[in-house]
Amino acid sequence: MRLLFAGLAVFVIATCVLQLEQDRAGLTIAPLDGTGSTPATLYLRDGGGAAPVVVVAHGFAGSRQLMESYALTLAQAGYVVASFDFKGHGRNPVPMSGDVNSIDGTTRLLMEETARVARAALDHPRADGRLAYLGHSMASDVVIRQALESPPADAVVAVSMFSQAVSPTEPRNLLAIAGAWETRLAQEALRTLRLTDPDAALGQTTGDPAAGTGRRAVVAPHVEHVGVLYSATAQREARDWLDAAFMRATDSPVPQRGGWIAFLLVATVALGWPLARSLPQSTPPKAVMGRRAFWAAVILPALATPLVLAPFELSFLPVLVADYLAVHLGVYGLLTLGFCWRSGLVRGQFPARAFWIAGAVALFGIALFGGVLDRYVASFVPHAGRVPVIAGLALGAVPFMLGDALLCEGGRAALWRVLAARIAFLASLALAVALDFEGLFFLVIIMPVIVLFFLLFGTMGGWVGRRTRLPAAAGIGLGLVLAWSLGVSFPMFQAV
Template sequence: MIFATAAILVAVLSVTMLERQRTGVASETLTLAETPVTIWRSDNADGGPLVVVAHGYAGSRQMMQPISIALARSGFVVAAFDFYGHGRNSEPMSANVTSLEGTTEQLVTQTIAVSRAAAGLPGVTGAVSLVGHSMATDVVIRAAERLEGTAAVVAISMYSDAVTPEAPERLLIVSGAREDRLRKVALDRLRQLDPDATEGETVALGPVARRAVSARWVGHVGVLYSPFTLTELRDWMAGATGHASHGSLPHIGPWLMALLAALVALMWPLSTVLGPTVPGPARQGRRAWVILAAPIAPALLAVTIIPPGAGGLVAFGALTAFFGTWGVIQIALWWRSGVRPQSIRSLAGLLLLIWGLCVFAPALDRYGAAFVPTGPRLWLMGGLMFGTIPFCLADALQVARSCRIAAMVQRLLPPAILLCAMLISPRLGIAFTVLPVMVLFWLVYGLASRWVRARSDPWSTGLVMGVILAWAVAASTPLVAS
């Protein structure tokens, strides 16, 4: 009871503080240039310079909230949008990622269209500025060349060959301290103006001004939440536009982590409503290891022979085949060993489902990253379940009957085999974000399902985990046209 109360208090406090970060700003969701856009404004300003904010690969508008809110508090009008195939944008992204005339041109054209549409909104004054993270750095730098009178560009975790000694005219490059390779790229672009320039220095050559800095302690995603990043970005925009820099910075990262941790922790006392723990099945030795290894070759074959663009979108058909093959083979082998379905504990499955999809997922979607499937992602989720449900049922059976080492291998082996498949079939590699999603899925939902399974049975938890895995993959994987 004490533990549950503490988890609830931390969760409530975290939500309160996260909502407080929005104090002083207002947001509205619009469709501009056929693109879903969130407009952020200060409550204390009638208008201001426009800043267009673009996310990285597999990102979303939600992931860019710290930047959007920090700039809105300073009096800028911020337009944060979802690229094609990302977040709430149901239009697929082009699969022609290796050509500048393909995907890059598609996203540059989209960025320019959103920028011009947002420039016509009430209260927007002056020239537009652009902010991009990761993949979007190359996009916004190229878009700035074609937009009239761009005030400033900020490239976060930048990799782009489009930076020249002449353009962009005002460029801030922010890297994470743990991004050594990207820091070297940033320093190289800085030294286009001054061969002796160092990180943390602002250099100028005629009308061109450039600065490269690194945020301490953080990596690729963490750099978006760093107060150092927000300060540098805000001051750079203020200097480029002549707009006074004011307003406090939001502190989203720590409270988001506290909220998600509290929600996971809350699942442990919630699972006690199912009753006492039940004795688990007998651990299997050599048999468990044999069943663990059996799907490797067939699943690898299935994911590589299915055309990457089956169904009109890259990867989803192949992923369904991979999960389904893996799960069916393991279930069949356990069935042959005498393991039969038990009575489904509907209360256990319902508890895990409600917590996973009605509590944890919306919290992450509102404050962290797009994690609720909408539009075509809903039918993709339905299709994925034909693979993810047998996969997670087999996983629950396997983990319940394996030693700890074998259970750990069971969780790590499928992502490793998927990685091999992506090396064999490069087009499938467009969906590489499935790999970290699976790792986080087992860390978060796997822990919660373990607590529920201890008081119910593998079949109940495995069934629901299959639904949740389909939800997670469908919600987070970019839509790429075949």
């Protein structure tokens, strides 16, 4: 049964990888030179002629990989496509800086970086001198503002847009795309469309794209802020809009990557089950935490940690709110471990084999699952500057996940206990944000990463804990995976 399941998982993984790689067929994908320290990738259709340049920019906490569906769609349509990592994101070794609350601060620096990539792409022999921008979320404002400056852009595609720089006439040929489940941004897209025609409706084009006066706002069905990046509707609208602006006609295929990526991630997680079943078993622990002790171990750390840390300003890591999160995780984990120790859950959890099992869990999560993420979803391989960040986060993440694994008995606890433990931690982070909204607001953006971690890696940790009867092994391994995941997700920031 175990081998059959493993074979099925490997078959699904291979099928998904082959399909996703097929989307790159006929393209030359290589580093773009001339961008300074900014990592950038150039996408060119083999055998194509001169064509307009499209610069693709990701949103906050994103990377080039997250925007690849658009890059592939436009490159297959014959455009010269350049995608890059903003400062502080992905593989970019230079941290973000400047005043995030000022247009002339961080936004100006990101605009300059976008312009540098555009100039490098325009210098390519295949570029015909015309330029368009496509930006998501944070980058929508950046590319709209940069489109008004040098080098000027002939068209802009703003995905999940918010920008105060849009006027009835600028930028030229603006397409606003929003996901149907991001209601406020869909309303913002409609608002910008109605600057030119108060009676315009979603899905309607105003002005003349050939003359540079085109405006259009569309909603991609059944998707939200991230799903809109994989929407076939959104990709097709972007391609057709640029074709109209540059008076081109293409009917190239639109990659259907979202579903294949989802199947690939699920199959990779599923592969963890037969691998976990191959681990050695141990004698089940005898200690069980009583209900009153359990609720104390859940509630007290969740309340005490943000209250204890509230008076302190923590700034020792060059990443937004990562230093606070590292300490929050560590304090929370140590308090939880104290309750687990009193209940006898720690006894017998650290034989020698627990540490190589923890290493195997970390290797699976970082190398195998992380490799899939890095190739098809988002940057997961850190540059040298992120190594100290990952190490700092590990000092907090390992005690936290160790305490969580013991509290949840390595996946053997009742489901309500597991849910209570995870919800209490998220509530603790929410309380921390409420106590210092301005300083810790970016924790709100990181919370979905933690929820996804609990769903995926928590499931795998449960398989390991139930098989080995060593929750500590799973906890230590997953703590390292959590530290790595957060360390490559947080944008690096240098205060000035």
